[in-house]
Amino acid sequence: MKNKKPTTIYDIAKKLNINASSVSRALANNINVSEKTKRLVLKTAKELNYKPNSIASNLRKGNNQTIGIVVPHINQNYFSNVIAGIEEIAYQKGYNIIICQSNESYQKEVKSINALINQQVNCIVISTSADFDKDDHLQTVLDHGINLIQFDRVAPNLETHKVLNDTEQVSMEAVSHLIEQGYKRIALLEGPQNLSIFRERKAGYIAALKKHNLPIVKELIKENAWTKELGEKATGALLDLPNPPDAIFASTSDFAALGALNAAKRRTLNVPQQLGICGYSNESFTEITNPTLTTIDQFSTKMGKAIADLYFEEIKDKLTTGPKKTINIRPELIKRASSQKV
Structure with missing residues (x-):
């Protein structure tokens, strides 16, 4: 049995025989839309089980509050704890996270980075794959004006913020x-x-x-x-x-x-x-x-929180770019x- 496609604003517009742009404005509570139309759109959206796409909405507004994370494995305690640490802080700040797994493949890592660039994420956090070859794809992140934080496995010659262990x-x-x-x-x-x-x-x-x-x-x-x-x-x-x-x-x-x-x-x-x-x-x-x-x-969860804090406290909304910061967390x-x- 095929999964039912999620309802879009076009589905609502088709049912009400109005423009999709009118539906979008009604859902955004735009003052130029009548109260009657707003009520009708909201009622229909509920009936059709419409779920707003926050990422797409933020992209249209030029404000994509999203952090992309690329790790070798998501099923290892170390990397999953780092992700959990990042997510805890990101959630408090109203940010989404997108998780990509390279599975130790350099080619998959490059594809993940390109996908996150296309998503226009605010920041990319990465621990490189086992067969990491060259850092061209990471330089591309910087060339697109996207913040980049490396942790654990890093490209040492690339000047970025880093969170490391001794x-x-x-x-x-x-x-x-x-x-x-x-x-x-x-x-x-x-x-x-x-x-x-x-x-x-x-x-x-x-x-x-x-x-x-x-x-x-x-x-x-x-x-x-x-x-x-x-x-x-x-x-x-x-x-x-x-x-x-x-x-x-x-x-x-x-x-x-x-x-x-x-x-x-x-x-x-x-x-x-x-x-x-x-x-x-x-x-x-x-x-x-x-x-x-x-x-x-x-101390992987602590590392994840340090990564998130580094972004929100040292990088985000900074008008000028200062020296890149390296945080060392002592293992035990x-x-x-x-x-x-x-």
Whole structure:
């Protein structure tokens, strides 16, 4: 059964045998429309279950109070919390939000950006996809006079407002924690190195090893393992080495850490006694796995609110453009059973 099309002002106009412009003015309570016509239009609109299109209305008025958000995934706790933080503030300000998911595809990201530009949104908020290539589409946003805020995964060479975490420092703390628990051969599940955020996490991993005088072993570093499946596959390959690791730092995500935990269980390894595991992002499931997963809380809802506040307090209605602002929100290492060897 086909869905019934929503009622438009043209449907109301056709039923009343009047112009669509007259319907539009009546719905807007225009003083040039008689009270009789207004009552008739409102009565018919109710009968036909007419719902006004606020976005289209704002476009006609040149006042589209809408923020577009582009994220790699909407079904991950981290990104959904960022969106919730933005929406909470935006709702209070009378703004709508449009959410687009790139699903880690650069091409889908570009298409989403172009769609939001065509919607004439006031601001675009983005965390880039895993196969992010170049920032031409983001420069196009700026060329159209649309505000742009980057968060988490950013194009570092593009001068925009940014909301970030200090990922290098907290990654160093996470690996140092594993070392202090007695682990000596710590493997890294790393994200795509074309993204600065994953380069920073790798830098924190290396800094911790150097600080504790442990060697950097190339075979213990696995690229592009950010999903549960890829994390499990990468960990399986690591555990099959002649000299396997005794700990895993899944710097990409908690999903990769969950994959590492699955790989350990398949080999009947005791976590944390035989293998320590630390993830990243503090997904909700990390508290209910067996054992519970050590992770890093990025305070994602707080990040979302910081993004919204940045727009409404620092960008919106500003007549002149000052220097671009970068807000850093310090993440926190959460120590749980999967790394508590001592």
